[in-house]
Amino acid sequence: MSECPLFKEEMRQFIKNALDEDVGRGDLTTLATIPADLNLSAAMITREPIVIAGMFLAIEVIKTCDPAAQIEIVAGDGLEVMAGSTLLKITGNAQKLLTAERSALNILQHLSGIATLTRAYVRRIEHTDCRLLDTRKTIPGYRKLAKYASRMGGAMNHRMRLDDGVLIKDNHIARVGNIKAAIDAAQAYDIKASTIGLTVECDTLDQAAEAVQAGADRLLLDNMSLDQLCHAVARYKGQVALEASGGVTLDTIGDIADTGVDFISVGRITQSAPAVDIGLDYLD
Structure with a gap:
């Protein structure tokens, strides 16, 4: 897996903010319907061809919610994979994994989107010596992550x-x-x-x-x-x-x-x- 662009405290705070924003005082639907002792297994699967970026953050979101979860990385950051490819396999507490799901996916989908589009641009100029550069046009708070994702795409x-x-x-x-x-x-x-x-x-x-x-x-x-x-x-x-x-x-x-x-x-x-x-x- 590629290097983490965030310091440990930056990553902890980023994930805390993401979960606080999404979960609030608790995942009411999951708490109401899923038994506390139920486990489940799941796989992250891409529905389209992508370049992966942000897998380390998705994993940290899951581990924050369920430290005991068993996680197998099938395809890591920087890799280009086809539609239908499994990226990650997880087994853990059902309540905790369901709570982590949206935040983990949001981050991975957004950063992989940057990496995927970047790779498309890089492909158009790979016959030359010209290099693609990113800019400071990023979502506030996402600068390091967006530029990390563009590196994964080849910029x-x-x-x-x-x-x-x-x-x-x-x-x-x-x-x-x-x-x-x-x-x-x-x-x-x-x-x-x-x-x-x-x-x-x-x-x-x-x-x-x-x-x-x-x-x-x-x-x-x-x-x-x-x-x-x-x-x-x-x-x-x-x-x-x-x-x-x-x-x-x-x-x-x-x-x-x-x-x-x-x-x-x-x-x-x-x-x-x-x-x-x-x-x-x-x-x-």
Whole structure:
């Protein structure tokens, strides 16, 4: 199983919040209908082809509700499996497993949805040297988990937080007057911790030229046409890192990668990925 992106206390609090939100003061239906000493066996099964992400959290949800549950991992995070595949087998107390079911599935379905969509994007550019990047477009509170899921799908993580890197965007430039002034100010600040160098968002080729001349390490080429991207690659490839972004879809990412840019960042892999269909089937 892949590394856990959360510290132990972060994971404990995340699971507590998930169960508090779902269970409240108790699972009334289960407590009313299921004998306290009844055991059951179940299997998590995917109804569609997926890339798995979040299995470790689903297991921790189950263990939190039933520490004595016996769990067998059949397929772990990062694996691509077909519809009908068993992911996990569980035997434990029926009341406790029924209470854990929805929270465990919600987490696994959401994170696997991100990993699955990410893998689809990665496949469209795997014939090139271009790498897919995620963004900070995530559900609040899910940042580490969403970016973990995108890694499971094959993307590279971009900035985790604002303190990870300097990215000068149009609003920064508008307030200080021009790109050179923004770069000069950034270079005068302590930016050694920047994981992406000194990056400047450019909407035009003129802005790209200004940013390179002023000392940018990386250009974020935002919503540029394929012709503009090809021009930027011809002029600056190898001189600065080139990242394309803006409205990238599964239909367009291949053509964008073919221009020769180094990176393509896609917000929708974490912002708009649909949850996948995974069920918990109870066995006789």
